[in-house]
């Protein structure tokens with residue numbers, strides 16, 4: 001089993017950095033997850049995936065960065081948020097701390113969709129410097145492996161299942177139910193954080209989670225409804241959660257093999273003339 005960075009001495013870290021050029025930075029969030037899940041959900045899932053990946057690779061795995069960008073969840077108590085600009089600068093500083101010691105490949109294991117903007121800007125910066133970088137998100141992976149793991153919403157059955165597997169004592173299945181997305185008018189219903197449905201079409205906007213539901217959890221079907229959106233998180237099981245975690249961990253490990261083969265030149269510097 002490979003140690004995580006926080007458990008190494010500096011001499012062990014030096015030896016690890018001499019044999020591995022791959023850094024892994026998990027990124028989480030502390031944000032409301034409906035009436036049935038703890039606010040640490042996105043932190044705990046990213047942290048768990050990183051631990052499992054750390055056990056199977058020689059990558060340098062940093063501690064999970066706990067707080068992300070989640071101001072749109074702050075209609076519900078307990079949500080913490082860092083502005084995307086601060087977050088991107090912080091992520092980049094952590095990445096640069098590994099690059100200083102020769103890391104050439106940086107993989108972020110992201111537990112929260114709200115961090116994606118900051119991560120994209122970090123990846124852009126790193127790419128231009130010739131550093132390979134990427135971020136993986138479990139919900140982008142799970143549905144492709146098994147259709148029943150497709151994303152249904154915030155605090156949905158699969159996210160609840162994963163939390164039962166990781167931190168069951170803090171999951172309250174008796175408080176879980178299929179959330180109802182709000183109607184903004186008699187004819188306009190929110191179908192995602194940035195989309196609402198009116199008649200046969202969809203209109204784009206930006207909503208806070210308090211605009212979307214009264215309970216904090218909500219359905220995310222965006223421009224279409226294909227999965228079964230009546231599925232209740234009350235049907236979650238730790239067994240299902242463990243299966244998702246195992247499958248996603250295996251996927252990330254397989255991706256890492258490909259990721260190590262990706263090499264980029266620094267972008268040309270514009271001439272000053």
Ligand SMILES: [Zn+2]
Pocket residue numbers: 033041042111112154155159
């Ligand atoms: Zn979540």
